[in-house]
Amino acid sequence: MERGTQQDAAARFDPLRPRLIRVAYRMLGSVADAEDVVQEAFIRWMGVDRAAIREPEAFLRRTVTRLCLDQLKSARVRRETYVGPWLPEPLVGDDEEEEDVTLPLMLALERLSPLERAAFLLHDVFGLAFEEVARTIDRDAAACRQLAARARTHVRDARPRFQVEKQRGLEIAGAFFTASRSGDMTSLGALLAQDVSLHSDGGGKRPATVRPAIGFGQVIQLHKALTVNFRKHGSTLLRTCLINGLPGFVTREADGEVQTTALDIQDGRVTAIYIMRNPDKLRHLH
Template sequence: MSEAPSDPIFSELRPRLVRLAYRMLGSVADAEDVVQETWLRWLATDRSSVREPAAFLRTVVTRLCLNELKSARRRRESYVGSWLPEPIFDPEDGDAGDDITMPLMLALERLSPLERAAFLLHDVFGMNFDEISSAIGREAAACRKLASRARAHVAEARPRFAVGREQGLKLAAAFFTASRTGDMASLQALLSEDVVVYADGGGKVATSQRPHIGLSATMRLHEQLARIFRAQPSQLIHYAVIDGLPGFVTIEGDNVVQTTALQIEQDKVVTIYCTRNPDKLQHVIGAMTH
């Protein structure tokens, strides 16, 4: 981002604009591109005519994202295997700025672009419906209905029993140790009966193309993986909160960087999200090399 240091308004708003674009698109790279284009449009704008820069910039980002979603959805229709959002790390102070988690990101994928925009702008970023009306080009009453419909769709994806950061990372560490050492008894004790495993390799690296559903299928998978881990040990990079979920970053034996995020309810892992697609991990790899 070739942002001018003499523009404090955009500098201050940029993190929230990136977060909005990422929540809309599920892609770090696409979000950065959208915010870069927003910056260029901001440079070409007569600032004296803009009464509320934050509302103006959110509107630009939203409209660019709505355009991008049309092509993004076409790309995802031909995606190989499970599609997961690009992983992002929550700040260590625990303040991610919103409560959107990986399950909610996936729930948002099932909404129409306008429903997604109305929900995020109102429920997550606190815009009123008059602002949203201007941003997405619909009447305020229609925006209210879009947000309400979206809210009903995503309600089931909200965590019913949220786990604290410290406890979540403690369970992530226990999961890592059990899965990598082949301690199947300890691993099984961490998993719920209806646990599901999603792995996103995008057809670029080896991974299961279909989810593993249920405790039996998940245990069979990890018994197979344990043999691989014994021959090719994982290298733990660090534990982290990934899209609101506790997890960890590893370099696996096949020299693939992987993020693993765990959805935990009542101290049991209910969903495992593994991202291995190197195209989605460039920002992770970049951070590891600095």
């Protein structure tokens, strides 16, 4: 009888797992950490008196959010000693749902306090009423409204105003790959905005820029230098796709490791380039 009850509990949990991972990933910016948090929530779910829980999804969302809040405290300490720019782990695919929290917005969320981040995500992204947000993060509804409002002010500029149409974005991503790897700086320059920036996360594990390259001149100069390496060692395009809601591509580089490049595109020009090279953040892609 007990085994049947446990199986029923697992069967109720499994359909919710993808949604819970989405919540945890947006809180933490790490696929592995999100999966660990959701697994811990599963263990707690299996150990509670489930007959007393009227809304399993709400209970599990609260559990995941609170575990994430605890984890964010230690994550902030780790980020202070991180080598070079920090980028969230890339989510690769063509899932339209990922477009609600694009990579620039994920970076903007990093500047929020953990509670502001939770209130904003739960209300503005996942559509929960402030009363439910309040129960989730143990604050009253009025405080949650203030937290979300403060968060909105900080992230307003990071939300895309004129999002590029998906197919057009993927075409630009393909053209960017071809121009950057062939050394065609004229074609590459035609794709870039004047205020373009480049952010590369190697995490101290693989070569990457220690500081972002800012402006058209710096980004072109960096690609000129990289062209020598691409011509000598090669760079293989595996696919163009959405990466955290942005058009981009996945490549296999000369060292055998995969790499993701995501492009923020406004008015048909690339305004930001986000390159993930840290192998620890690319394991889930293998």
